[in-house]
Amino acid sequence: MLRKLLAILSAFLCFGLANQGHAEDGYDLWLRYQPLESAAKARAAPWVTAMIASTSSPTIGVALEELQRGVQGMLGAPLARREGVQDGAVLLTSAGSPLLQGLDLPFAKLGEEGYLIRSATVQGKRVTVIAGNRDIGVLYGVFRFLKLLQTGQPIDNLDLTDAPKLKVRVLNHWDNLNRHVERGYSGLSIWDWQKLPGFRDPRYTDYARANASIGINGTVLTNVNANADILRPDYLQKVKALAEIFRPYGIKVYLTARFSAPIELGKLKTADPLDPEVRAWWKAKIDEIYTVIPDFGGLLVKANSEGQPGPADYKRSHAEGANMLADALAPHHGIVMWRAFVYAAENAEDRHKQAYSEFQPLDGRFRDNVLVQVKNGAIDFQPREPFHPLFGAMPKTPLMMEFQITKEYLGFATHLAYLGTMWEEALQADTFRPNKGSTVARVIETPVDADAATGMAGVANIGSDRNWSGSQFDQANWYAFGRFAWDPGAKAEPIARDWAAMTWGNDPAVIAPVVRMMLGSREAVVDYMTPLGLTHQMATGHHYGPGPWVSDLARPEWNPVYYAKAAPDGIGFDRTAKGSDALSQYAPALVKSWGSLKSVPDELLLWFHHVPWDYRMKSGRTLWDALVIHYDTGIDKVRGMQADWAGLRGKVDAQRWAEVRDFLAIQLAEAIWWRDASIAWFQSISKRPLPEGHKPPAHDLDYYKAITMPYAPGWGE
Numbered sequence: 001m002l003r004k005l006l007a008i009l010s011a012f013l014c015f016g017l018a019n020q021g022h023a024e025d026g027y028d029l030w031l032r033y034q035p036l037e038s039a040a041k042a043r044a045a046p047w048v049t050a051m052i053a054s055t056s057s058p059t060i061g062v063a064l065e066e067l068q069r070g071v072q073g074m075l076g077a078p079l080a081r082r083e084g085v086q087d088g089a090v091l092l093t094s095a096g097s098p099l100l101q102g103l104d105l106p107f108a109k110l111g112e113e114g115y116l117i118r119s120a121t122v123q124g125k126r127v128t129v130i131a132g133n134r135d136i137g138v139l140y141g142v143f144r145f146l147k148l149l150q151t152g153q154p155i156d157n158l159d160l161t162d163a164p165k166l167k168v169r170v171l172n173h174w175d176n177l178n179r180h181v182e183r184g185y186s187g188l189s190i191w192d193w194q195k196l197p198g199f200r201d202p203r204y205t206d207y208a209r210a211n212a213s214i215g216i217n218g219t220v221l222t223n224v225n226a227n228a229d230i231l232r233p234d235y236l237q238k239v240k241a242l243a244e245i246f247r248p249y250g251i252k253v254y255l256t257a258r259f260s261a262p263i264e265l266g267k268l269k270t271a272d273p274l275d276p277e278v279r280a281w282w283k284a285k286i287d288e289i290y291t292v293i294p295d296f297g298g299l300l301v302k303a304n305s306e307g308q309p310g311p312a313d314y315k316r317s318h319a320e321g322a323n324m325l326a327d328a329l330a331p332h333h334g335i336v337m338w339r340a341f342v343y344a345a346e347n348a349e350d351r352h353k354q355a356y357s358e359f360q361p362l363d364g365r366f367r368d369n370v371l372v373q374v375k376n377g378a379i380d381f382q383p384r385e386p387f388h389p390l391f392g393a394m395p396k397t398p399l400m401m402e403f404q405i406t407k408e409y410l411g412f413a414t415h416l417a418y419l420g421t422m423w424e425e426a427l428q429a430d431t432f433r434p435n436k437g438s439t440v441a442r443v444i445e446t447p448v449d450a451d452a453a454t455g456m457a458g459v460a461n462i463g464s465d466r467n468w469s470g471s472q473f474d475q476a477n478w479y480a481f482g483r484f485a486w487d488p489g490a491k492a493e494p495i496a497r498d499w500a501a502m503t504w505g506n507d508p509a510v511i512a513p514v515v516r517m518m519l520g521s522r523e524a525v526v527d528y529m530t531p532l533g534l535t536h537q538m539a540t541g542h543h544y545g546p547g548p549w550v551s552d553l554a555r556p557e558w559n560p561v562y563y564a565k566a567a568p569d570g571i572g573f574d575r576t577a578k579g580s581d582a583l584s585q586y587a588p589a590l591v592k593s594w595g596s597l598k599s600v601p602d603e604l605l606l607w608f609h610h611v612p613w614d615y616r617m618k619s620g621r622t623l624w625d626a627l628v629i630h631y632d633t634g635i636d637k638v639r640g641m642q643a644d645w646a647g648l649r650g651k652v653d654a655q656r657w658a659e660v661r662d663f664l665a666i667q668l669a670e671a672i673w674w675r676d677a678s679i680a681w682f683q684s685i686s687k688r689p690l691p692e693g694h695k696p697p698a699h700d701l702d703y704y705k706a707i708t709m710p711y712a713p714g715w716g717e
């Protein structure tokens with residue numbers, strides 16, 4: 001009797017665990033490997049009876065480990081490694097293996113990192129072959145195979161191949177050596193320099209697993225606002241330990257180079273890139289790095305921007321600065337990622353124009369192992385920007401995309417904003433260079449010559465928080481970044497769907513609302529923060545919350561008023577030929593369509609035009625009314641996300657559910673704050689009544705101006 005009772009109780013507990021009670025904190029990311037429901041288990045089991053590896057290497061070792069972990073988790077039984085081929089085995093192997101004789105497999109199209117997964121008969125047994133030209137392809141294939149299981153796909157008749165379209169797929173950590181993360185909203189830097197190299201936190205391995213699962217093959221460990229100390233011998237030993245952990249996962253380590261390091265570390269009088277002593281110092285330093293880390297990836301540099309030192313300090317060009325480092329890296333096959341995010345204090349030119357003005361004339365002047373790293377838009381990771389005009393305008397220079405995964409301008413970790421839709425929009429934008437159809441994705445994935453590098457960088461949102469990214473949903477942005485870096489032509493919706501299934505469970509009644517929330521979330525932020533092409537209205541310094549009135553900062557382009565140009569006659573930044581003419585940096589087709597009020601899309605209206613408050617929108621409303629309506633629409637969208645999420649109570653685990661619920665409540669309160677503060681400010685200039693049915697802000701303007709956010713993370717030291 002007692003036994004029976006216990007059995008009932010334990011069945012009840014298990015049910016509770018699987019459905020809601022189990023405390024998940026997000027640490028497992030999208031690699032949760034939760035038990036499949038029984039029908040799916042029964043379907044899959046005959047196809048994963050054993051694993052076989054025809055070669056051995058550290059990479060194959062971690063591939064086997066991952067396969068075992070995933071299958072054990074999802075099917076509930078251990079997966080043994082066998083020598084002989086058997087029915088249902090998963091066979092990890094590479095091109096040229098005698099086991100594959102007679103199978104016509106498309107290795108030629110896999111490149112160095114691609115893979116194939118094929119249901120096949122080997123030695124008379126039905127097996128699943130996972131193979132690549134190199135072991136890293138096999139590891140990527142294993143993750144893909146596990147994803148098929150995680151997302152409930154059949155695995156009995158597989159024939160797929162995949163290969164990355166970009167070569168360099170890197171995270172950029174803006175992590176300072178004191179573990180403060182610039183624009184980081186998820187705790188401290190995960191690099192614990194004090195305990196390295198002695199203590200290799202298992203978290204580093206989980207970091208590598210997560211990255212490899214989405215194809216990321218490099219990581220820049222340190223902030224672009226760089227500290228030269230990272231290049232010291234003692235730090236290099238610590239970097240070496242990380243490189244060793246990441247190596248089996250196909251992840252190379254990169255560092256940021258402070259341009260003035262020869263002065264700070266080498267005690268030279270100058271850092272002039274044409275000075276022979278400076279060149280010799282860098283060459284020796286880079287040789288030293290490679291003796292410690294033989295597969296070191298290379299250097300990322302922010303120069304002559306926001307106070308960072310650079311070649312312009314010596315009247316040298318960006319190309320001269322980059323090429324000096326490139327020459328020292330070339331013998332080791334290292335690369336330089338040289339950022340194009342520049343704007344200068346002395347420069348009165350529209351900030352939108354400065355990167356293009358400085359870099360475009362340098363097209364063709366960079367060494368082969370230099371990639372110029374360009375942010376997706378010309379200003380700075382705003383909720384919406386048109387694509388950066390440099391894309392398509394430097395056909396002789398490898399340009400790599402820089403996206404910001406951490407949400408500096410989209411509500412930090414507490415606002416739910418899936419960035420996949422924003423990145424798809426940027427990548428699918430047509431540059432019209434050299435002709436129609438030359439999307440940004442095409443530009444970055446087409447090498448400038450046969451062996452030229454291609455790449456994408458994502459400013460990481462990873463920190464020491466248990467859930468890695470500061471919120472459950474921000475994990476989706478890390479995930480999506482990897483997917484877009486693998487394939488810039490990818491679409492945001494299927495990526496969201498995969499992530500939702502792996503992160504929240506395979507129940508269609510869960511996936512549908514989660515995906516709906518994600519797909520609408522970024523536009524919600526645009527609506528309640530910066531609708532209709534407004535930009536950079538965030539409060540000073542930390543960028544947390546609204547500050548559209550800020551006008552007292554030293555540099556004009558740090559002030560929100562610089563971007564909105566709200567005045568009694570209207571609002572918006574005239575970037576047409578009558579204004580700053582930034583528009584002329586784009587192809588003629590875009591100059592034409594964005595330059596005309598008739599054809600500019602509503603969402604870029606105030607980015608390119610200054611228009612009267614009573615300007616008639618395509619909808620027939622006045623601009624002022626449309627603006628107010630957008631702010632309110634943003635709030636409604638957040639309420640919609642809350643309703644979707646409320647419906648998931650009990651359908652996902654309780655702990656993560658409650659966290660998301662609480663974050664959505666913060667988001668709603670802050671969306672209202674954004675709306676009220678923005679309307680209070682703009683109404684003080686427009687002097688127009690609010691459209692009917694739209695409530696006045698809860699407080700007067702002074703109330704919003706007086707709000708301070710001393711606890712905003714990610715800013716200052």
Ligand code: GCW
Pocket residue numbers: 174182183224225302306341380381408
């Ligand atoms: O977005 C801005 C940030 C800075 C950052 C800079 C950059 C690392 O506000 O914190 O500095 O861009 O991209 O260099």
